[in-house]
């Protein structure tokens with residue numbers, strides 16, 4: 001098979017839709033156009049049936065009851081609902097929320113909003129391996145803690161958190177536990193009962209489904225979780241999220257989830273092998289390269305690497321026929337290193353030179369070989385031009401150098 005350019009290697013940002021998902025959705029754009037809330041005729045019943053089928057498939061992925069699945073516009077909305085909805089509903093019970101400093105912005109910025117509403121938020125800073133342990137969560141707990149929100153898998157460094165242990169801890173203390181499982185849903189085994197999860201966010205476009213549709217799991221019993229709605233209206237979705245359902249999107253999400261479940265085990269083995277081969281090539285051909293986040297306790301489709309003495313942005317420019325993500329977010333004027341890597345204690349040198357490689361269902365061995373070779377070539381070339389790298393090779397200890405500022 002010949003390579004097709006550009007090569008997509010950014011599967012944590014979004015995934016291409018699986019053609020089987022597309023096919024399943026097609027009829028719901030035209031002939032089956034009913035409103036799932038129309039109770040008086042067959043157009044409505046047909047749409048409602050399709051939504052119910054999808055709801056069942058989506059609940060099965062996490063061992064939930066279909067009635068516990070609430071459809072949203074995506075995980076950003078689900079995360080907002082979990083934090084703001086719980087905070088408002090349980091504010092008489094307490095004022096304190098725990099999350100981590102390396103959550104997705106949908107969580108961090110919702111938590112920041114809650115601070116402006118008068119809530120106290122603790123942002124746990126995980127150590128260099130990126131893992132937030134139950135012990136760290138326990139240390140942050142207070143008598144007035146009402147919610148803990150810790151992600152299942154990190155979108156930048158791919159690290160997996162001990163969700164079951166954190167869930168058990170929270171349940172024991174009577175504190176609600178939300179997990180942003182957007183990167184883990186359909187990719188790693190999750191069971192809301194076994195893991196004592198009360199709320200969970202997921203999104204279709206991270207699992208080979210369409211963009212603009214997501215879900216929030218809201219536990220119905222033991223304990224029954226209540227949420228204040230953010231979007232009010234016709235009382236859809238148990239009153240928690242009004243608005244006409246995105247029937248075609250939901251059908252696609254359901255099909256995407258079903259495919260993920262069928263292929264999860266095999267896919268994880270395949271991706272782990274691809275990733276390990278990719279990593280081995282990098283480590284063989286380069287003398288300084290670092291893995292960001294835990295070496296093995298991570299998503300099979302993620303490898304986040306730092307190449308010191310090379311600017312992430314220069315590297316990305318060199319990799320112009322490959323779609324990858326740099327740890328630096330280029331804001332208007334300054335080049336800010338990733339807040340995730342900084343919170344994990346990575347210094348500026350490593351944070352600035354990081355690249356996230358994301359693999360997935362349509363990644364091939366040829367692509368991986370090509371990108372590994374291309375990356376090592378560019379890193380070596382950029383380093384040849386780097387005075388810093390030359391100094392290091394000559395044995396200069398950079399930490400002892402006194403820099404002249406201008």
Ligand SMILES: *Cc1c(COP(=O)(O)O)cnc(C)c1O
Pocket residue numbers: 012013073074075076077079104106151153154155180181182183202203204205206212213214
């Ligand atoms: C992508 C992502 C989100 C946001 O999901 P959308 O559906 O794009 O709004 C939230 N959390 C994590 C961990 C993600 O990876």
